Amino acid sequence: MSEGAGVEVKPSSAGAGVVKDSETSEATRQKVVTPEYMFFEAPRERAFITGSEAAKEAIRRANVDVAISYPITPQSETMQQVGALWAEGYVKEYYRGEEEIGVMSAIAGSSRAGARSLTATAGPGLMRGMEVVASWPGGRMPIVLLIMCRVINAPLSIQPDNAELAYLINTGNIVFHAENQQDFFDYTLKAFIISERPEVTLPVAVAVDGFFVTHARGYVMMPSKDIKLPPRDPYHEAVPVMDNENPPARLSRDAPIQKSNFISYHVHASWQQEVWAAVERSRKYIDMYMGGLVEIVNPDAETIVIASGSAVSQSREAVRQAEEDLGERIGLIKIRSLRPFPTKELRDACKNAKRIIVPEFNCVGWLYRDIAAALYGHSKAEIIPGPRVFGGISLPTEMILQYIFPDKKFVF
Amino acid sequence: MNKERYNIRMAGIGGQGVVTASHILSNGMVIMGGESTLVPFFGSEKRLAPVESYVRIANGKIYEIGEIIYPNLIMIFHPQVITHGKSYTMPFYSGLKPSGVVLINSETPINLVADEERELMERNARVYYLPATQISREIADTDLATNMAMVGAVSAIMGIPDLPSLEQSVKERFLGKGFVVSGGTAALDNVIERKFAKKEQLLKKNMEVIVAAYNFAVEHGWAKVKDKVQA
Numbered sequence: 189m190s191e192g193a194g195v196e197v198k199p200s201s202a203g204a205g206v207v208k209d210s211e212t213s214e215a216t217r218q219k220v221v222t223p224e225y226m227f228f229e230a231p232r233e234r235a236f237i238t239g240s241e242a243a244k245e246a247i248r249r250a251n252v253d254v255a256i257s258y259p260i261t262p263q264s265e266t267m268q269q270v271g272a273l274w275a276e277g278y279v280k281e282y283y284r285g286e287e288e289i290g291v292m293s294a295i296a297g298s299s300r301a302g303a304r305s306l307t308a309t310a311g312p313g314l315m316r317g318m319e320v321v322a323s324w325p326g327g328r329m330p331i332v333l334l335i336m337c338r339v340i341n342a343p344l345s346i347q348p349d350n351a352e353l354a355y356l357i358n359t360g361n362i363v364f365h366a367e368n369q370q371d372f373f374d375y376t377l378k379a380f381i382i383s384e385r386p387e388v389t390l391p392v393a394v395a396v397d398g399f400f401v402t403h404a405r406g407y408v409m410m411p412s413k414d415i416k417l418p419p420r421d422p423y424h425e426a427v428p429v430m431d432n433e434n435p436p437a438r439l440s441r442d443a444p445i446q447k448s449n450f451i452s453y454h455v456h457a458s459w460q461q462e463v464w465a466a467v468e469r470s471r472k473y474i475d476m477y478m479g480g481l482v483e484i485v486n487p488d489a490e491t492i493v494i495a496s497g498s499a500v501s502q503s504r505e506a507v508r509q510a511e512e513d514l515g516e517r518i519g520l521i522k523i524r525s526l527r528p529f530p531t532k533e534l535r536d537a538c539k540n541a542k543r544i545i546v547p548e549f550n551c552v553g554w555l556y557r558d559i560a561a562a563l564y565g566h567s568k569a570e571i572i573p574g575p576r577v578f579g580g581i582s583l584p585t586e587m588i589l590q591y592i593f594p595d596k597k598f599v600f
Numbered sequence: 601m602n603k604e605r606y607n608i609r610m611a612g613i614g615g616q617g618v619v620t621a622s623h624i625l626s627n628g629m630v631i632m633g634g635e636s637t638l639v640p641f642f643g644s645e646k647r648l649a650p651v652e653s654y655v656r657i658a659n660g661k662i663y664e665i666g667e668i669i670y671p672n673l674i675m676i677f678h679p680q681v682i683t684h685g686k687s688y689t690m691p692f693y694s695g696l697k698p699s700g701v702v703l704i705n706s707e708t709p710i711n712l713v714a715d716e717e718r719e720l721m722e723r724n725a726r727v728y729y730l731p732a733t734q735i736s737r738e739i740a741d742t743d744l745a746t747n748m749a750m751v752g753a754v755s756a757i758m759g760i761p762d763l764p765s766l767e768q769s770v771k772e773r774f775l776g777k778g779f780v781v782s783g784g785t786a787a788l789d790n791v792i793e794r795k796f797a798k799k800e801q802l803l804k805k806n807m808e809v810i811v812a813a814y815n816f817a818v819e820h821g822w823a824k825v826k827d828k829v830q831a
Binding site for chain 2: 348368405501504585
C-alpha cells in the first residue's frame with residue numbers, strides 16, 4: 189500500500205459499455221482504490237441517513253457496471269436512488285425490468301458477460317425471482333443482490349418479516365444479514381469484492397429487514413465519495429467469461445440431461461459440491477473484510493442470545509437492560525453471515541452455555557433450525573426457539589427479556 | 601449525566617402535528633447531546649385519520665428499532681382517540697409500563713369505563729389531563745400549536761429534552777433544512793406561516809405555548825423538574 193489515497197488499480201478493459209460523461213463530472217473524477225483502502229484505511233465521516241441512502245452510497249463507491257431491478261416496497265427507494273446514480277454517471281447501465289424473473293435473468297446475463305452487476309428486491313419479488321436466483325450459483329455468477337425483507341405470506345403486508353430468507357439460504361448463494369444502516373453500507377461494498385474472488389465466483393445476497401433499516405435513519409461512517417472500488421476483473425474468476433463453449437454456459441445451453449440421466453447426475457453432483465465448496469471458501473474473505481462470520485458479546489455468559497439482522501439490535505438493548513437494570517450478564521452472538529453458516533464459531537462460543545435464546549422476525553424459525561443443527565452433539569445448552577414476531581411488527585425487548593428471565597414479568 | 605431513557609407512543613388525528621411533535625422532541629434530544637429515534641405510523645394521509653408516532657429518547661446509545669409496544673409515556677393528542685377509538689392501538693393505554701404516564705389533551709377528565717379505570721390502576725398509571733388546545737388558543741390564537749403544548753409538558757414531566765434544546769429544535773423545524781415533510785404537512789406549515797406572517801413570530805408563539813404547558817405541568821406536580829420558567 190502506498191502513502192496517501194491508496195494504490196491506483198489499473199481499470200480492466202472488460203465490463204459493460206462505458207457511458208462517457210463529461211470530463212469534469214464528479215463521477216468521472218472518482219479515483220480507484222484498493223478494497224483494503226476503501227474498507228479500512230480511507231478516512232470516514234459520519235452521516236445520519238436511511239438504510240436506502242446507505243445502500244445508495246455504497247453503490248456509488250462500488251464501480252457498478254449494470255443495475256437492473258423491478259420496484260417493490262420497501263426496495264423501491266434504493267433502486268430509485270440507483271437511477272439517480274446512473275444519471276450522475278456512477279453506474280454505467282440501469283433499467284427497470286418488467287418483473288423479477290426477467291430481472292434476475294437479465295442480471296445473470298450481465299454477470300456472465302463480465303460486468304459488475306447489481307439488483308435488489310424484497311419479499312414477494314424475491315419469491316418470484318427465486319427460480320432464477322437459485323440458478324445463479326450454479327452459473328458461477330458474481331452478482332450482488334440486495335434484499336429488503338418483507339412479508340411473503342398471507343395476509344398481505346409490506347412490513348419487515350424475513351421468512352423469505354428461509355428459502356434463499358438453501359440455494360448456494362452467499363447470504364449476509366445486515367443489522368443496521370452501517371452494516372448495509374459496509375456489507376454491500378464488501379459483497380462485490382467477496383463475490384468476485386476467483387475461488388468464490390458466486391452471487392452474494394445482502395439482506396436487511398425492510399423499513400426498520402431501509403426507511404429509518406441511523407449513523408453511518410462513510411469514506412469519501414471521490415473514491416471507488418477497482419472494477420471487476422472477469423478474466424480472473426473460476427469460470428470463463430463470455431465463452432459459450434465452456435461451463436457453465438455450455439452446461440445450460442447443452443444440458444447433460446439431454447445425453448444421459450447418469451451423466452446428468454454426476455455432473456450435477458460435482459458441480460453443486462463445487463458451488464458449496466466455493467461458499468465455504470468465502471469464509472476467509474468474510475474474516476478478512478467483515479471481521480468474521482459472527483460478533484460475540486460477553487462470551488463467558490451462561491445465557492446467550494443468538495440473532496441476525498434487526499433482531500440483533502433488539503437483543504443488544506435487552507442485553508443492556510439485563511446488565512444495567514437487573515445485574516445479569518447475558519451473552520450475545522450476532523450472525524453476520526447466514527451462508528456460509530458459522531457452525532464452528534457457534535460450537536466454540538456455546539461450549540459452556542446453559543441456555544440459548546433465538547429471537548426471530550419470522551414465524552418459521554429458520555435461524556433456530558440452523559443453530560440447533562450446528563450445535564447438536566456439541567453443546568449441552570437448552571436451545572429455546574423464540575421469541576418470534578410475525579407479520580413485520582418490531583420485536584419488543586421485553587419479549588426477549590421474558591425469555592431470558594422466565595420467572596420475571598416483562599410483558600403486559 | 602445519569603442514564604435516562606424513555607419510550608413514547610403518540611396517538612392523535614391527522615392534521616394535529618403528531619409526527620411534527622415527534623420530530624421536535626426527537627431532534628431536541630439529539631441537540632441536547634443524546635440519541636433518539638422515531639417511527640411515524642399512519643394509514644391514508646388525511647385530516648382526522650388516526651396517526652401514531654413512536655419516539656425513543658435516551659441520553660445513551662439506542663439500539664432498538666421499530667414500533668414501541670411497551671411505552672413509558674403515552675401522549676393522546678385528541679380526546680377522540682379514546683372516545684371514538686381513533687387509534688391503531690386499543691385500548692389507548694395498551695402496553696403501558698408500570699408507573700407509566702398517560703398525557704391526554706383534554707380540558708376535563710374523560711369518563712372511562714370501569715375496566716379501563718381498573719387496568720390503569722393496576723399498572724399504577726399516572727394519568728394527566730393537559731388542556732393543550734386551550735393553551736394553544738389562548739397564547740397563539742390557533743389550535744395548530746396543540747402539539748407544542750404537548751411537547752412542552754413532556755419536557756417538564758420527563759426532564760429530557762430540556763427547554764433550550766426544544767427551542768433549538770423548533771427553530772430547526774421551521775427555519776432549518778433537512779426535514780422531509782409530507783405534502784399534507786407542508787400545506788399545513790404554509791397555513792401556519794401565513795397566519796403568523798413572519799417566521800420569527802411563529803417561533804416566538806410556539807415557544808410561548810411550550811413554556812406555558814411546561815409550567816402547567818410543574819404547577820400540577822407532574823414534573824420531574826421543580827421550577828417554572830419564564831417564556
